[in-house]
Amino acid sequence: MIKRIFDLVLCVIAFAIFGIPLLLVYVAVKVTSKGPALHWSKRVGRDNKIFLMPKFRSMLVDTPQVATHLLTDPKKYLTPIGGLIRKTSLDELPQLLSVLKGDMSFVGPRPALFNQDDLVALRTQHGIEKLKPGITGWAQVNGRDELPIPVKVEFDKYYVENQSVALDIKILLMTVFKVMRSDGVSH
Secondary structure, three states: OHHHHHHHHHHHHHHHHHHHHHHHHHHHHHHHOOOOOEEEEEEEOHHHOEEEEEEEOOEOOOOOOOOHHHOOOHHHHEOOOHHHHHHOOHHHOOHHHHHHHOOOEEEOOOOEEOOOHHHHHHHHHOOHHHOOOEEEOOOHHHOHHHOOHHHHHHHHHHHHHHOOHHHHHHHHHHHHHHHHHOOOOOO
16 A cells, blocks of 8 residues: 555656656657557556556557567667657656556566566566566666566566565666666667
8 A cells, every 4th residue: 555655646746747758758759750659568467467558659650569679670660769768768658657547556577568478477486476567676777678587587576575665765766877877778
């Protein structure tokens, strides 16, 4: 219950801070590429239930629904501003809607794509699926896109075993610094 209240308070603050950037990115995506500004990605949530997670669309409309690192040449699928919004993590801002709805938390394991069976299976072996996925998480601040799946799961497992408000605050602060430096973004 404390985590949910924490998430809702942070959402109000985040919308106050990022309201104008949300609008500007929305317009920029619409103006620079064909298709909707938001991409609703099928993700695996708590208890391995599928939910739709919004992101600003950084890839072309017909991009295959796979993890970016599995694309042969991810850069060829980027929209004109896709690289910028991914590097700055602005594409993640609409996930605030998922936090408000209760599908996600600010901090937790990043939600797997619906077809990342290897990641989902490994997380399930360690009880990680019992947590709400997060906009950011322990694996995110310790490597993000650069981590192989077994290493991500080890970081997720550490988070499950050491959850606390203090750890969540540490992760949020580390996220701010990582985003400012674009650490761990490979695509």
